Amino acid sequence: MSVRGEAASGAALVPRADFPLLAGDPDLVYLDSAATSQKPMVVLDAIREYYTTSNANPHRGAYRLSGAATEAYHSSRERVARFLGVADADTLIFTRGTTESLNLLATAWGRANVKAGDRIVVTRMEHHANFVPWQQLALSVGAEFKIAELAADGSLDMAQLAKLVTSNTKVVAFAHVSNALGTVNDVKGIVAIAKKVGALAVCDGAQAVPHLSVGIDALGVDAYAFSGHKMLGPMGIGGVVVRRELLEAMPPYQMGGDMISRVGDDRTTWNVLPHKFEAGTPNVEGAVGLAAAVAYLEGVGMAAVHKHETALGVLAAEKLAAIEGVRVLPSGAARSNGVVSFVVDGVHPHDLSQILDAEEICVRAGHHCAQPLMRSLDLAATTRASFYLYNSVADVERLVAAVGGARKRMGY
């Protein structure tokens, strides 16, 4: 890695040259990191290195190369667990990402533990990945499904949540950070509400892990899910950290190779953690790439990442709100990350993103996989700009200038 710039100067926090896609297109303004981040060369190099020196099926062969693949996979888990603040690395289950992690919980834990008459509570700001699996679980077992609403400032209404979490509540599922608004939730406060009735506290950390020093053990959650591709890692890898007692007690999610201990003609016993929840050949390439990503992030420092992108998010929100016809959606009591969602009077987000695309500015337009939230805001869609460590003040300025010309472009 090369020398790092200072956020205060308005420059990106890391050299653009670290990211081959960005380096290859100097004019590109990539503002969709909440959807997926760009990848630094060190991640691509780690994947290449794995395939060129250590590739074999892990946990299987007795030959040296299989041992190298096993070691690469194992050490990646330890590296990622350390980054996440998880002491017991075997409670980190690798999955395809947050979506699979949450489906694992709703299916394996949910079907074994949620019965008719029980209650599941989610929040209005959930991504579909932390909404639909729980809604469908409730429907299939005859449980109640309740949604905690938001206050006018886009923060979670904690008083209403506390009322919804009744003694029959088995799960409280919530986002650490909202992907559509950027709201940061009080995780410990929500965990305290869930613990009062003995409910499982499930946190969707997809928008938190890439941007904050999370420290999962210290949060007190029962389960915490995240995606690797939003934090500089490759697509197709992510994970879920679950309390050991829960993982040991719940049935497996998928069955097959690697996850068994002994397969008899009539019955099968399960392998130890984490293997019990990782059926089939694992994504070693993904784990190795993710380990390289967290090493890169730690090299920069998560406090610096958070400070940098928050500064860009606050600046963008302020400058966008000053444009006639632009409304920036609230993001809780105080904006504290790089997610900025906004609407432009008379200009549909789809048209806006097309206009921005013509100036090589990538933003997300749509419902952000959060239709229940969009309905409550009475919006079909918003435009979202999301900043990360490779963005700069110049990127904010390009965005603001392009949005400023959009209404005129659309004939207003």
Add this chain to the structure above:
Amino acid sequence: MSAELDELYQSIILDQNRRPQNFHKMEDASGHADGLNPMCGDQVTVWVKVEGDKLVDVSFVGQGCSISKASASLMTAAVKGKTKAEAEQLYEDFHALVTGKSDGAHLGRLKAFGGVSRFPLRVKCASLAWHAMKAALESGEGTVSTEPHAP
């Protein structure tokens, strides 16, 4: 890129977006259908009133981008008074235009949507109301989606 954008957002499209025609519900319709684009959340409802073989009235409501709204608006004007067969032929011709398979020389004002063919992601926007109109004519009611396997 900007020239392509000018071709996409022609003034007739911007005008129709701001002041769409036949933008209302229809109480005495003989059929209606919803069009959904689950990728962006856009939705449109199209009503048709058929007498004999003739499409005597068409209207729509919904929310969507300028391309989908302007397309719905100009579609209602284009198919009103046509026979069912003529309306379905227009559907085919319009689809050929926005996918770049024809220059739409005979399509009159609809020709403005020729710029869409340069933006493959926007073909769904331009086609949404047309799919709904066709479904309303064929089955009397229903929901069509831009995603064949969407719920």
